[in-house]
Amino acid sequence: MTTTTHSPGRGAMIEVEGISKSFGETRALAGVDMSVPAGTVQGLLGPNGAGKTTLVRILATLLAPDTGRARVSGVDVQKDPNTVRSLIGLAGQYAAVDETLTGRENLVMVGRLYRLGAKLAKVRAAESLERLGLVEAADRPVKTYSGGMRRRLDLGASLVGRPRVLILDEPTTGLDPRTRLDMWSFIRDLVAGGTTVLLTTQYLEEADQLADHSVVIDRGQVIASGTSAELKARLGSDLIEMEVRAAELDRATTALADIGCGAPVIDQARAQITIPVCAPVPDLMTALRILDAAGIVPVDLGLRRPSLDDVFLSLTGRSTGDDDLAARLATTPRTPRPARSAA
């Protein structure tokens, strides 16, 4: 779908209102609102420790929020957790499957626990195995599976109950690029069937590939929301990234001041200049001409697409890998939460 109208209430398959959760002194979620229309894929983006998993655990009835409420298909996760459990499927970054059982036994077990009955559980297990390309490995113990196969089986386990809502918590974290592509295509197939998906990820590219709409959370708060294109548009699209000799950094920066469609980011330590550009190729050519005229030869030079890291940098002034407590406590001007776009 191209447009998403996020009005909480009617039509939303997942509704989250003012959810907060603290663990001791740590505030994992600080008033999160979110609404996911039925049949869409919602990306939940954020760095490690942003609160993504806490929100997932609350929606999956594994954890009670301190304040606020959450509903899945209109059912309150706290008031009627059992019904919510029958509506959701959960797959995560830790493949929660039994290693000594075979793939098929794992899925049949989960089917039985969804109260499907012996026969139906077997049928569903076989369906899931086929769907996820695990037929040949089905009767081998899971301990012989590769990491990618375990993730697939874990995803398969979340499907045997034919959930209305699939909650995927970083389904490709730690997978190699090839296996990640495979997972994406499996997830895409599911989505084509109309399942509503909440997908948490650290990778903007993953949200870009799979999600209709994403929210970015950081330190337990929603700091941005929109389609991947909208999120990226806020960055001035692609980036010219160049490294110059340290002695020439200031000169290069001045010379290139008029290039691009946003303020450049200068990394003094690495003598690196990053310039957001709206017309990537012409801007790159212009930049090269300017540098050539000034007699500066960059050490390294490239055009690249913005990453989640860049989104974070632009939204919070911090990079995703920043775990330094002092840096976390330092106040950075926060981008005001954008009005929910009814684009």
Place this chain on the structure above:
Amino acid sequence: MTAVPAGPALPPAQAEGLTAVEPVRLPRSAIFADAVVIARRNLTGIARTPQLVVFATIQPVMFVLLFRYVFGGAIHVPGINYVDFLIPGIIVQTVIFGATSTAVGLSQDMSKGIIDRFRSLPMSRSAVLAGRTIADLARNVFVVLLMIVVGIAVGFRFHNGFGPAVAAVLVALLLGYTLSWVFAFVGLTVADPESAQLAGFLFVFPLVFASSVFVSIRSMPGWLQAFANVQPITRAANTVRALTEGGPISVNLIWTVVWSIAILAVFAPLAVRRYRKV
């Protein structure tokens, strides 16, 4: 009503409009059905990792050999052959050590995320614990029978007939099963398998040794005797011994049953409460 899974009625293709959701209630039979599924899963795991069962049995066998042939000669219990005194004690010790595996198994499931999977399913909240303790009970049955065979090989004999011998095994298994619930609570509380193992051992060790499992408590100093005399392991060991070798049974049996019920009444709800919140 029977709980209708949302699945078959609602293939994903129909999930677009928000059709009203029927509340899904767990049928009363859920705990039994789910516990059977979980117990089967755990027993399959035990059967497929025979090395774990071998290690679990080597330890009590070593205790038998140690006390029968190394310490046995120095231990004198009036009125009874030491091997006939020892083996009933070993049976009780075996089921208690076996019960600690409940803690290890559950903490393993927790650290691997399987408990989260179970908790996100529309299944009974007690079934994972019930299934685990039942599987560990089944394993205990196997290990106890094996210890009886080992006992007979080193000279132990039942002197009180078949019926009481069966009753003796049942009493030991009862105590082992109730202690499984204590270890279920421990396993869900400590969260990693190594700590669970250690916590189980620290809990069990003093209880087993300050009891009538290996020696008569009359040889202990008065303060220790007072403790040893009331604690459940002494009572269970005395009951098992009386059932296999003859002697007064009722007081010890009543104590053992009361202890078992009390332990279950306290720790089963504690463990389930813990499970709901982990």
